[in-house]
Amino acid sequence: MAAQCAAAAVVSVREIAADSAAVLDRETGFTFSQHFAKYATDASRGIMFGVALPSNLTSFQPFDAVIQITAPVEVGWTGLAWGGRMTANPLTVAWANGNNVVISSRYTTQHTLPGSYTGASYVVMKTGTHVNRTHWQITAKCAGCTNFASSGGYTTYLSPRGNNNLAFAYAQARPSNPSSNTSSFPYHDVHGYWQHDFTSASNPTFETLVAKNL
Numbered sequence: 001m002a003a004q005c006a007a008a009a010v011v012s013v014r015e016i017a018a019d020s021a022a023v024l025d026r027e028t029g030f031t032f033s034q035h036f037a038k039y040a041t042d043a044s045r046g047i048m049f050g051v052a053l054p055s056n057l058t059s060f061q062p063f064d065a066v067i068q069i070t071a072p073v074e075v076g077w078t079g080l081a082w083g084g085r086m087t088a089n090p091l092t093v094a095w096a097n098g099n100n101v102v103i104s105s106r107y108t109t110q111h112t113l114p115g116s117y118t119g120a121s122y123v124v125m126k127t128g129t130h131v132n133r134t135h136w137q138i139t140a141k142c143a144g145c146t147n148f149a150s151s152g153g154y155t156t157y158l159s160p161r162g163n164n165n166l167a168f169a170y171a172q173a174r175p176s177n178p179s180s181n182t183s184s185f186p187y188h189d190v191h192g193y194w195q196h197d198f199t200s201a202s203n204p205t206f207e208t209l210v211a212k213n214l
């Protein structure tokens with residue numbers, strides 16, 4: 001029943017233009033469906049969230065996704081909510097730690113600091129993960145980000161084609177213990193929602209690209 005509702009919801013938004021665009025990332029070779037999440041009135045300032053997927057996916061099945069986050073160095077932490085809200089869905093949270101970038105798997109049922117989430121796991125790619133003078137970027141394969149338990153014992157599956165409703169949050173303040181993926185971090189300054197097109201995230205050579213970038 002929940003799956004049916006989820007399917008109906010996806011169909012109803014398909015006619016709405018997605019707020020994402022397909023871009024080939026020359027460094028990693030993945031084609032990402034990217035969304036630029038603005039967090040300031042200055043329109044040039046935002047965080048890029050990219051999703052890359054295998055091409056042979058079936059609806060209502062779990063699937064891996066490569067997530068790429070590119071943030072200006074002023075970003076203390078940012079997070080992607082795969083179910084489009086803060087609570088009861090996998091949260092991918094990331095921040096810079098010196099010359100490294102930390103990725104943290106989180107989940108919460110309340111509007112409080114999300115705890116660790118073992119339902120999703122990440123493999124960070126060497127290529128596509130760096131810190132420079134202006135930005136930090138992380139590229140990682142997630143298993144468990146695109147499906148999660150919903151109420152009543154049902155499972156929600158993101159649609160491998162069409163749009164999914166995603167959300168993000170951002171804070172300028174930094175995590176208290178940045179070298180640890182279980183660090184506490186402060187409340188966000190900004191959050192937002194968008195429709196992310198997963199059709200254009202399809203990569204026929206997904207497995208080859210994952211292996212190449214590890």
Ligand code: HEM
Nearest residue numbers: 079080081085086087091111112113167169185186187191
């Ligand atoms: C210390 C950590 C966090 C605290 C204390 C916190 C607290 C809150 C609070 C109090 C609200 C309600 C604001 C309102 O109703 O206007 C809220 C909303 C929201 N938060 Fe967080 N949050 C935290 C982390 C996160 C993370 C990691 C994400 C996403 C990755 C996130 C995404 C959102 C979103 C999308 C909303 C809008 C309402 C909703 O979807 O539930 N938050 N947060």
Ligand SMILES: *[C@@H]1O[C@H](CO)[C@@H](O)[C@H](O)[C@H]1NC(C)=O
Nearest residue numbers: 054055056057058061063207
């Ligand atoms: C997609 O292809 C990969 C690699 O060939 C394979 O491991 C995977 O099981 C396939 N998935 C589906 C849903 O067919």
Ligand SMILES: *[C@@H]1O[C@H](CO)[C@@H](O)[C@H](O)[C@H]1NC(C)=O
Nearest residue numbers: 103104105106116117181182
């Ligand atoms: C932190 O990293 C360890 C080692 O990679 C991993 O097992 C654990 O699940 C991660 N925890 C979080 C909250 O991401």
Ligand SMILES: *[C@@H]1O[C@H](CO)[C@@H](O)[C@H](O)[C@H]1NC(C)=O
Nearest residue numbers: 070131132133134135136137
């Ligand atoms: C710094 O990293 C960002 C994000 O990957 C990239 O767009 C930019 O070109 C890099 N800057 C330099 C000087 O390499």
